[in-house]
Amino acid sequence: MLVEICANSLESAMHAVKAGADRIELCSELGVGGITPSAGLIRLVKKQLNIPVHVLLRPRGGHFTYSDYEFEVMKADILACKEMGVDGIVSGILHPDFTVDVERTKTLVDLTGDLHFVFHRAFDWVSNPSDALKELESIGVQTVLTSGGETSAAIGLPKLVTWQQHTTMTLMAGGGVSPDNAMKFKNAGLNAIHCSGSTFSNTLNIGNKISMNSSKHLVEDQVAVSNPELLKAIIAAVK
Numbered sequence: 240m241l242v243e244i245c246a247n248s249l250e251s252a253m254h255a256v257k258a259g260a261d262r263i264e265l266c267s268e269l270g271v272g273g274i275t276p277s278a279g280l281i282r283l284v285k286k287q288l289n290i291p292v293h294v295l296l297r298p299r300g301g302h303f304t305y306s307d308y309e310f311e312v313m314k315a316d317i318l319a320c321k322e323m324g325v326d327g328i329v330s331g332i333l334h335p336d337f338t339v340d341v342e343r344t345k346t347l348v349d350l351t352g353d354l355h356f357v358f359h360r361a362f363d364w365v366s367n368p369s370d371a372l373k374e375l376e377s378i379g380v381q382t383v384l385t386s387g388g389e390t391s392a393a394i395g396l397p398k399l400v401t402w403q404q405h406t407t408m409t410l411m412a413g414g415g416v417s418p419d420n421a422m423k424f425k426n427a428g429l430n431a432i433h434c435s436g437s438t439f440s441n442t443l444n445i446g447n448k449i450s451m452n453s454s455k456h457l458v459e460d461q462v463a464v465s466n467p468e469l470l471k472a473i474i475a476a477v478k
Contacts, residue, residue: 240424241431243293243411245273251435252284252292258436262291264329264357269435271300271457272360275316281323293327293357294320296347301459303333303361310343317350327355329384337366345378357382360413363389368398372406384433386414392432393420400427 244255246263255263265284266273273295284292296316298309305313310332317328328351332340348356358375362385365371375383387395387402392412403410412424413433424432456463 240429241409241411243431243433245269245413245433245435246284247273247276247435247437249280249283249287251437252288256288256290260290262293262326263288264293264295264433265325266295266297266329268300269437273297274300278319278323281320281325285324291326291355293329293355294325295359296320296328296330297359299462300457301462303331303364304335304340305332305343306462313347314350317347321352321354325354327351327357329357329359331358331361333361333364337364339365339371339374341374341378344375344380348379355382356380357384357411359384360386363387363414368402369405372402372408376406376408380408382409382411382431384411384413386412389414391415393423396423396427399424399429403429 241261244251244258244260244263246252246255246265247267247269252263252265265276265281267276267280268274274297275295281294296313298305298312313330320328328347330347332343332347334340344358356379358380362368362371362383368388372383385395385399386392387398389395389398392399392414396412399410399412409431410429411431411433412429416424416432416434421432
């Protein structure tokens with residue numbers, strides 16, 4: 240069974256190798272479900288690791304319906320990742336009605352070329368999973384990362400087993416995979432699991448320091464964008 244580790248740093252990536260992982264998905268900011276990592280991180284991970292490195296292409300947290308600007312960034316990031324020698328791309332785009340944006344996703348798949356393409360957990364938001372699987376298979380997606388549309392892959396396991404029987408793509412179980420339940424996915428006949436295995440370290444006593452986290456930005460149904468009128472007003476006030 241293939242074990243993919245979601246690594247959010249160089250340290251995490253190196254720990255994954257030492258633990259015996261088959262490959263990693265490299266990303267940043269696990270707290271929002273992962274976003275595209277920096278070029279520096281990608282380069283260092285590729286230099287240090289001897290297992291395949293897939294890179295998450297997600298320009299921001301929140302939902303999976305992207306603006307034209309965001310789409311251009313995603314395409315540029317794929318080209319940059321290919322130049323850095325990554326082994327696969329993890330991405331995906333949905334329409335506002337939660338169907339797969341086949342046209343745009345196909346563009347990403349085509350840009351990925353001979354590298355492995357994984358459609359990520361945006362799949363767990365799709366309105367009709369059976370139709371979505373057929374669409375993704377038809378455009379060349381090789382793997383779908385999914386919890387079966389449930390809060391954890393363990394709960395979604397019956398769906399994963401059923402879906403796997405109707406597609407040649409690999410369904411990779413992800414979401415709450417742990418030492419306590421990992422064997423369930425193998426016993427059920429699945430061929431891949433995905434997990435981060437995260438614990439927390441590097442603790443610092445910040446006492447009464449003001450928080451640098453911004454709760455107003457941690458939303459999934461809206462996207463924060465600089466407002467030109469507000470910017471003009473601020474600039475005009477001091478110029």
